[in-house]
Amino acid sequence: MVLPMRLHGWLLILVPLCAACLASCVDHTWEVRTYTLGQKVKLGDLTYLGLETQWFPAFGEGPAARAAQNQFLLVRLSVSNGGNSDAAVPNFNVEDSTGRHFPELTDGAGVPDWIGALRTLAPADTLVGNAVFDVPTGHYTLHILDEDSQHEARLDLPLNFQNGSVEGPGVDLRTGPAPVKK
Numbered sequence: 001m002v003l004p005m006r007l008h009g010w011l012l013i014l015v016p017l018c019a020a021c022l023a024s025c026v027d028h029t030w031e032v033r034t035y036t037l038g039q040k041v042k043l044g045d046l047t048y049l050g051l052e053t054q055w056f057p058a059f060g061e062g063p064a065a066r067a068a069q070n071q072f073l074l075v076r077l078s079v080s081n082g083g084n085s086d087a088a089v090p091n092f093n094v095e096d097s098t099g100r101h102f103p104e105l106t107d108g109a110g111v112p113d114w115i116g117a118l119r120t121l122a123p124a125d126t127l128v129g130n131a132v133f134d135v136p137t138g139h140y141t142l143h144i145l146d147e148d149s150q151h152e153a154r155l156d157l158p159l160n161f162q163n164g165s166v167e168g169p170g171v172d173l174r175t176g177p178a179p180v181k182k
Contacts, residue, residue, distance in 0.1 A: 034141065034154040041153045044146030045083030046121075050155045051076040054130075055137065059110030066110045071137050074111065074130040075157060081121035087147035089119035092131050094140040094157065101143075105132045 035041050041048040056072040058065045073094070081087045092104040108114030115129030133140075142155040 032152050032154060034156055036156050037158075041144060041155065042082075043144065043151050043153055044148060045081055045087050046089065046147055047080045047082055048144050048153075048155070049078040050142065050157070051078060051128075053157050053160060059112075068134045070135050072111075073133045073135050073140065073157075075133070075142055075155075076113075076128075076130050077115060078126060078128045079119070079121065080126040081123055081147075083147070084123050086123070087121050089121060089127065089147070090145040090149050091117070093143050094133050094135060095143060095154075096135070096138050096140055102133050102135045102140075105134060108132065 035050070037050040037052065039050075041050075053076070054074040056068070056074065058067040059072065060066055075092070075094075079089050091106075093101050095101050104117075105111075106117040108116065111130055111132045113129045115127060115131050119127060121127055131142075137159065139159045140157040142157055144153050144155060145151065
């Protein structure tokens with residue numbers, strides 16, 4: 001009689017405990033949030049900061065110029081590793097307003113301050129540079145991932161030509177238009 005009473009007491013404790021353990025094992029859905037340029041985005045050990053966007057029809061000049069199929073979209077980013085071990089920074093992609101995805105280019109030939117294709121950050125290290133995409137001109141959303149590609153966030157990239165859109169005579173993309181001669 002005592003044994004069944006003890007078993008019953010243990011069951012009253014074990015059943016809720018097992019239910020709580022099973023509930024914690026369920027993969028909870030991750031809310032994908034959209035951020036604006038200039039807002040910090042923390043995903044896992046990585047912290048992203050979108051700094052600016054620029055548009056270019058080509059990189060370089062003359063016969064050695066690298067022309068875009070559409071337009072080159074440069075997204076200047078800062079990525080920091082806040083963890084205590086090396087972290088891989090996954091490749092990026094952008095999505096247009098119709099839902100089409102465009103991967104980051106893995107060839108940085110001619111790209112100013114290219115962020116690179118294979119990126120590993122040491123603890124407390126920061127990487128700053130331009131990710132490059134060949135896309136039709138438009139409004140895009142940059143998809144960013146944590147170091148394990150488990151969680152995602154998005155960075156809104158409004159169509160903006162103020163940061164240097166087209167190289168042309170009298171325009172230096174670092175300093176702006178040349179002074180007007182009177």
